[in-house]
Amino acid sequence: xxRSLNNGSxxxxxxxxxxxxxxxxxxxxxxxxxxxxxxxxxxxSGTKFIVGLDYGTTYTSVSYIKFDAxxxxxxxxxxxxxxxxxxxxxxxxxxxxxxxxxxxxxxxxFYWGYAARQAIEAxxxxxxxxxxxxxxxxxxxxxxxxxxxQAPRRELGGTMNRLEKNGKYVIKDYLREVLKYTKxxxxxxxxxxxxxxVELTFCVPAGWPARALRTMQEILLEVAxxxxxxxxxxxxxxxxxxxxxxxxxxxxxxxxxxxxxDVFIVCDAGGGTVDAITYRVCxxxxxxxxxxxxxxxxxxxxxxxxxxxxxxxxxxxEDTNHASLQGPSFEYIIEYNVMDKFEKIKRExxxxxxxxxxxxxxxxxxxxxxxxxxxxxxxxIPRKQIRGFFDWSLDGTGELIREQMSAADxxxxxxxxxxxxxxxSTSPFLEDYIRNTFSxxxxxxxxxxxxxxxxxxxxxxxxxxKEYGPRRQLQSNFGFLQIVEYNRKLRAHRxxxxxxxxxxxxxxxxxxxxxxxxKKQKRALSNKAPFVTRNYQTFGIDEEPVIRQRIYVSDDxxxxxxxxxxxxxxxxxxxxxxxxxxxxxxxxxxxxQTIPGPQGDFYQIYYDLIMEVDGRTLTVKLLCPPGGQCxxxxxxxxxxxxxxxxx
Numbered sequence: 034x035x036r037s038l039n040n041g042s043x044x045x046x047x048x049x050x051x052x053x054x055x056x057x058x059x060x061x062x063x064x065x066x067x068x069x070x071x072x073x074x075x076x077x078s079g080t081k082f083i084v085g086l087d088y089g090t091t092y093t094s095v096s097y098i099k100f101d102a103x104x105x106x107x108x109x110x111x112x113x114x115x116x117x118x119x120x121x122x123x124x125x126x127x128x129x130x131x132x133x134x135x136x137x138x139x140x141x142x143f144y145w146g147y148a149a150r151q152a153i154e155a156x157x158x159x160x161x162x163x164x165x166x167x168x169x170x171x172x173x174x175x176x177x178x179x180x181x182x183q184a185p186r187r188e189l190g191g192t193m194n195r196l197e198k199n200g201k202y203v204i205k206d207y208l209r210e211v212l213k214y215t216k217x218x219x220x221x222x223x224x225x226x227x228x229x230x231v232e233l234t235f236c237v238p239a240g241w242p243a244r245a246l247r248t249m250q251e252i253l254l255e256v257a258x259x260x261x262x263x264x265x266x267x268x269x270x271x272x273x274x275x276x277x278x279x280x281x282x283x284x285x286x287x288x289x290x291x292x293x294x295d296v297f298i299v300c301d302a303g304g305g306t307v308d309a310i311t312y313r314v315c316x317x318x319x320x321x322x323x324x325x326x327x328x329x330x331x332x333x334x335x336x337x338x339x340x341x342x343x344x345x346x347x348x349x350x351e352d353t354n355h356a357s358l359q360g361p362s363f364e365y366i367i368e369y370n371v372m373d374k375f376e377k378i379k380r381e382x383x384x385x386x387x388x389x390x391x392x393x394x395x396x397x398x399x400x401x402x403x404x405x406x407x408x409x410x411x412x413x414i415p416r417k418q419i420r421g422f423f424d425w426s427l428d429g430t431g432e433l434i435r436e437q438m439s440a441a442d443x444x445x446x447x448x449x450x451x452x453x454x455x456x457x458s459t460s461p462f463l464e465d466y467i468r469n470t471f472s473x474x475x476x477x478x479x480x481x482x483x484x485x486x487x488x489x490x491x492x493x494x495x496x497x498x499k500e501y502g503p504r505r506q507l508q509s510n511f512g513f514l515q516i517v518e519y520n521r522k523l524r525a526h527r528x529x530x531x532x533x534x535x536x537x538x539x540x541x542x543x544x545x546x547x548x549x550x551x552k553k554q555k556r557a558l559s560n561k562a563p564f565v566t567r568n569y570q571t572f573g574i575d576e577e578p579v580i581r582q583r584i585y586v587s588d589d590x591x592x593x594x595x596x597x598x599x600x601x602x603x604x605x606x607x608x609x610x611x612x613x614x615x616x617x618x619x620x621x622x623x624x625x626q627t628i629p630g631p632q633g634d635f636y637q638i639y640y641d642l643i644m645e646v647d648g649r650t651l652t653v654k655l656l657c658p659p660g661g662q663c664x665x666x667x668x669x670x671x672x673x674x675x676x677x678x679x680x
Contacts, residue, residue, distance in 0.1 A: 079103065081230040082219065082263065085492030086253070087273070088208060088235065090172045090305030090334060091456060092131040095215050096489035098497065099223050102230055109497060111280070114490050117218045122148040131485045134304075136168045136207045138196055145210045154369060156361050164191045167368070170336055171207065173305045174200025175245045176238070205252045212253075213260050231263035234496040236273045236488050237677060239301070239308040239328030243508050243588045244607075246270060246673035254670060267649040268672040269496045272328065274299035274310045275678055276491030277454035281477075282320040283494055293317055296325065297450035297477070298437050300467075301488075302430060302457035305334045309433040311441050311448060321501035326440040333429030335457040338379055339372060341422040346371050346412065349405060350396070359397035370396060371412065378419065383461040388417045426457065427466050434471060452477040454487050499680040505558045509674040510592045511609070511651060512548035513566065513642060514583040516541050517595070525595035536571045538631045544598040546585055546606060549644050550651075551592060561652075564644045567659055572636045578616040578625070582642060584609045584653060584669065612642075614655045614665035624658055640664075649675065 081102035087094045095117040100106055106113075116130035123129060124147065137149040144152040149167050166188060174189075193199065198206075219225035235253060237246055250268060257265055278299045282291065291297060291314050301308045311326035347367060350358075360366035374394045382392075391406070391413040399410050406413040438448050451474045457463055458478070467476060495502075519531040519540040531540045549564045556562050572578050585598075586609040593602040616638065619625065625636045640657035654666040 081232065082225065083232045083234060083493050083496045084215065085489040085496065086233065086235040087488035087492065088172060089134055090170050090303055090336060091134055092485065093134045093211055094131050094486050094489040095211065096486055096493050097219065098493050105497065111490065114493050116486050117215050120146055121214060122146065122151055129485065132211065134172065136203065139165065143206060145207050150369065153365065156365065164195045166192045168192065168203050170305050171200060171204050173332060175248055176241055201248055201252060205256060208252060209256045209259065212256050212262055216260060216262050227261050227263055229263045230266055232266040232269060232496055233257060234269040234271060234492040236271050236276045236492050238306045238330050239272045239274050239310045240330040243673055250670060250673045268670055270672050270677045271492050271495055272310065272677045273488050274301040274308050274454065275322065276495060277301055277487040278312065278322065278452055278491065279320065279494045280487045280491030281452060281454065291450065295450065296441060296446045296448050297452055298434060298448055299452045299454065300430065300434060301455045302453065302463060303334045303455040304336045305332060306330050307333050307430050307433060309437050311437045313446065316501055325444065325446060326437050329433050329436055331429040331433060333426045335426065337425045338422050339375065341425065342375050343367065343372060353399065357398045357400060366396065380460065382419055383465065384420050385465055388420060391415050392419060423462060427463065430463065431466065431470055448474065450475045450477055454484065459484065495678065502678045502680050503676040505679055506676060507552055507554060507558065507674050508588065508676065510548050510552045510587045510589065511550045511644060512546045512585050514585055514598065515545045515547050516543050517545050523595060528600065529597040534571065535632060536573055536630055536635045542597060545595060546598055546603055548592040548594050550646065552590065558646060561645045561647050566642045567639065568642055569637055569639045572638065574634055574636065578620050578638065580614045580616060580655065582612045584611065610667065610669045612653050612655060612665060612667045616657060616664060619657050619664065
């Protein structure tokens with residue numbers, strides 16, 4: 034489908050947040066997180082949807098369940114969870130619950146899902162090259178990994194530069210269309226209305242850093258609000274392997290043979306990433322798992338097999354007479370003639386069937402040349418060479434499994450089963466490789482369920498019953514960007530730059546971060562425990578008394594208070610939100626204190642800033658005067674600050 038592009042308190046030191054600092058960039062004024070997170074109304078419509086999103090590297094699926102919010106089901110079965118299907122332009126794939134995770138920008142049109150390839154196939158002018166490639170594997174853009182020098186996403190460089198877009202924005206454009214179609218599907222099939230409560234659950238690769246989680250969280254919050262996707266409950270995040278395991282262990286006959294105490298690996302072999310994580314069954318009804326070995330992940334999914342073959346195909350075909358080949362351009366022939374046909378070869382390839390002989394791909398117009406392995410309109414690929422295309426993926430997967438088993442052994446646990454999920458898990462070659470390399474592992478597979486929805490279905494399973502999940506523990510730090518009075522006795526101040534305030538003549542340190550809630554701080558997780566900072570701000574007599582308080586986040590294991598934002602101690606800190614409060618009413622109440630200054634009288638206003646963690650929400654409040662009335666508050670989603678699966 035295409036669309037047009039019109040695109041218990043603790044007191045901390047006093048700090049000033051004066052609104053007349055030196056000119057600075059205000060680029061974070063539009064941070065999506067600063068908008069309040071929609072909350073469920075006191076009197077909801079009565080209908081709730083849990084929507085599970087599996088945004089995969091190659092394919093995306095959406096699953097959901099509808100129920101009475103006042104009477105949620107205590108037990109659900111696989112057939113009660115529905116899938117979004119009949120995706121736009123799906124053609125013969127109308128029954129498929131998946132849509133391809135691809136998009137294409139052409140002129141002022143944006144094509145997504147199945148429509149992207151169809152639009153390219155309809156090209157008449159051959160205008161397809163490295164600068165306007167189809168956007169594939171965009172999910173990999175969210176998590177940079179050192180080993181990805183030759184990753185498939187490197188191909189997107191020219192296209193992304195031309196579009197002047199980064200990974201976040203191409204993913205957002207795609208997911209906007211996915212959720213718009215999902216909303217329309219629910220309206221048509223299940224009487225969805227915008228006053229229904231929606232709990233959006235999304236799945237991520239195991240081991241993704243908090244920064245990548247935040248980016249996905251921000252994208253989905255922004256899109257859900259843009260399209261008015263119901264009344265949003267706090268987001269829920271889940272690891273893809275855990276979601277797949279939840280679905281298969283609960284719903285698939287044969288997979289639920291695991292008993293309490295059993296230790297097993299979930300290997301989620303997808304299109305871009307392969308993740309492995311080791312669990313011990315701690316509860317059977319419902320299944321709940323203890324993570325006993327930290328997750329590991331590598332970018333070695335099935336797209337890397339494609340990449341290896343593609344490089345070989347280009348090398349062999351680039352010296353041919355391109356004019357003899359039938360297609361709009363060489364780029365088009367490689368991508369949509371050769372690569373499409375390789376998919377079937379890859380899916381069925383099994384070395385145990387023999388490595389002699391060739392597999393052949395039809396390339397219309399290719400001249401016969403036995404010395405190059407060309408037949409008449411045929412590209413011959415030796416089966417021995419195809420075996421080599423799998424090396425990167427199999428070696429990476431094997432190393433992940435080996436690391437998990439070794440780590441489990443070091444803590445006295447024996448892994449006896451491995452649960453294979455993800456698109457690559459259907460490869461007979463992968464199954465043979467694991468069976469031959471790890472002879473002691475029993476392979477659990479989904480023989481009856483639909484693997485395409487294992488993750489999105491599992492997301493719904495877990496979101497409906499969050500009990501017995503991971504222990505709540507913050508993985509991020511949260512603080513306020515402040516302006517504090519200069520104190521030469523403080524090391525942090527001696528290391529920074531100070532500026533004289535023109536209103537009261539005092540020296541201040543601008544852009545200082547005061548880390549209010551620190552990572553792994555247990556007290557932050559108690560029921561709405563308030564973290565209070567006492568502040569003051571100076572205003573000229575004729576200035577509007579508006580406070581614009583910025584909130585920052587950092588994932589560092591240790592943060593230091595009092596240092597300016599550009600100091601090395603704050604490397605990696607990011608803007609997360611903003612609280613804007615107009616204190617004109619306080620002024621009208623006569624609560625401002627007038628103070629004489631070198632440039633005339635001014636106001637010095639004292640107030641408290643409060644942070645409270647409630648579930649997966651961070652509430653920020655301003656009280657003026659200190660300890661008095663709340664003059665404004667905002668709520669920020671912090672689901673990404675917890676281990677995925679945390680209630």
